[in-house]
Amino acid sequence: MxxxxxxxxxxxxxxxxxxxxxxxxSVRTLKQIKIHENEKQIVVEGERIESPxxxxxxxxxxxxxxKASKACPLCRLDxxxxxxxxxxxLRQFIxxxxxxxxxxxxGLCGRKYKLVQTLVNKxxxxxxxxxxxxxxxxxxxDNFNTYYDWPPRYRDQPMRVIRPEYWx
Amino acid sequence: MSNLTKFRRTQxxxxxxxxxxxxxxxxxxxxxxxxxxxQYLRGxxxxxxxxxxxxxxxxxxxxxxxxxxxxVDEWKWRMYSHHSRYGGGQTWAAAHELHSxxxxxxxxxxxxxEVGSAPRAVNLIRSPTMxxxxxxxxxxxxxxxxxxxxxxxxxxxxxxxxxKDYSEEExxxxxKIVDYPEDYVVK
Numbered sequence: 414m415x416x417x418x419x420x421x422x423x424x425x426x427x428x429x430x431x432x433x434x435x436x437x438x439s440v441r442t443l444k445q446i447k448i449h450e451n452e453k454q455i456v457v458e459g460e461r462i463e464s465p466x467x468x469x470x471x472x473x474x475x476x477x478x479x480k481a482s483k484a485c486p487l488c489r490l491d492x493x494x495x496x497x498x499x500x501x502x503l504r505q506f507i508x509x510x511x512x513x514x515x516x517x518x519x520g521l522c523g524r525k526y527k528l529v530q531t532l533v534n535k536x537x538x539x540x541x542x543x544x545x546x547x548x549x550x551x552x553x554x555d556n557f558n559t560y561y562d563w564p565p566r567y568r569d570q571p572m573r574v575i576r577p578e579y580w581x
Numbered sequence: 582m583s584n585l586t587k588f589r590r591t592q593x594x595x596x597x598x599x600x601x602x603x604x605x606x607x608x609x610x611x612x613x614x615x616x617x618x619x620q621y622l623r624g625x626x627x628x629x630x631x632x633x634x635x636x637x638x639x640x641x642x643x644x645x646x647x648x649x650x651x652x653v654d655e656w657k658w659r660m661y662s663h664h665s666r667y668g669g670g671q672t673w674a675a676a677h678e679l680h681s682x683x684x685x686x687x688x689x690x691x692x693x694x695e696v697g698s699a700p701r702a703v704n705l706i707r708s709p710t711m712x713x714x715x716x717x718x719x720x721x722x723x724x725x726x727x728x729x730x731x732x733x734x735x736x737x738x739x740x741x742x743x744x745k746d747y748s749e750e751e752x753x754x755x756x757k758i759v760d761y762p763e764d765y766v767v768k
Contacts, residue, residue, distance in 0.1 A: 443765045459766065466757040486758050500744055501755045508768040520759040538653060541743045554656035554677040558608055560741065562652055568612065 485522040497535035497561060500542055507533060511545035535561055596629040601640040601729040605736060607648040613737045615691035621734060622696060622710050636706060640713045642726060647684035647718040685716040
């Protein structure tokens with residue numbers, strides 16, 4: 414009954430990450446769209462900015478041959494029990510409107526990308542992360558508070574007990 | 582003075598004092614928290630528990646019942662029935678329909694079921710027991726009830742934090758796993 418939703422795992426992984434924070438040497442530039450409006454014209458411009466993530470990047474644990482290793486950063490970190498409640502980690506792989514980054518932009522391997530995708534979907538279902546525009550809500554039950562329990566418990570199954578003509 | 586020992590006298594005080602407990606239902610499972618609330622309502626946490634000859638129950642004040650939670654999609658398929666005792670008078674409603682009409686009734690029905698599962702003298706004790714349950718959809722409690730509260734009940738599961746609950750600085754300074762690729766347009 415107790416601690417099915419693992420906030421303990423959240424603290425664990427976050428502390429683990431904080432211990433490994435370090436600086437990266439390489440300079441990375443990326444773009445940000447800025448819109449300037451005059452009286453007659455609107456200028457839409459992609460300005461080059463420095464990466465805001467640069468001072469907070471984690472250094473993955475060392476391996477024997479750095480150049481030969483092809484593992485993605487999430488595989489190398491080897492976080493124990495990454496869960497849908499670890500929203501500060503999952504947030505790094507979504508845009509500000511809630512859509513997931515592409516596989517190429519995320520820099521993950523296919524397996525970890527799939528894992529992140531399922532966890533982000535779960536977090537959006539429970540409204541922990543912002544839902545993307547045109548997120549399909551089937552009814553008012555999707556807007557109430559919910560959670561995923563592990564291991565899943567089936568208290569009873571009224572869908573089987575009650576005949577379909579009384580379902581409404 | 583009575584001939585009770587100090588220990589026995591304290592037991593008596595603890596048993597026959599009606600204590601007021603507070604329970605915060607934010608992000609708590611309805612049916613798990615109903616089990617816990619029903620135990621406190623019936624007085625099963627007391628040093629002497631007698632459900633046959635004595636009524637030793639407590640008061641429980643539950644706040645934020647509109648923020649109560651269920652497992653995914655259980656709001657949809659959890660059904661409640663009601664019979665009006667006329668022919669064809671049975672009606673059915675899903676949990677989300679009840680909850681959107683009255684944000685306290687789902688928890689009330691869950692506690693009602695748990696209180697009624699006592700082995701004996703159920704029907705005599707149930708209505709005074711349920712009268713000691715005070716449900717509020719938000720955190721506002723009337724002051725005459727608030728003055729009585731002496732303790733709180735531990736929540737059955739940790740409260741989930743959404744992204745809005747973190748400050749911007751906390752989100753920004755959290756360690757990042759992957760840097761943006763070059764020529765990435767920040768959205």
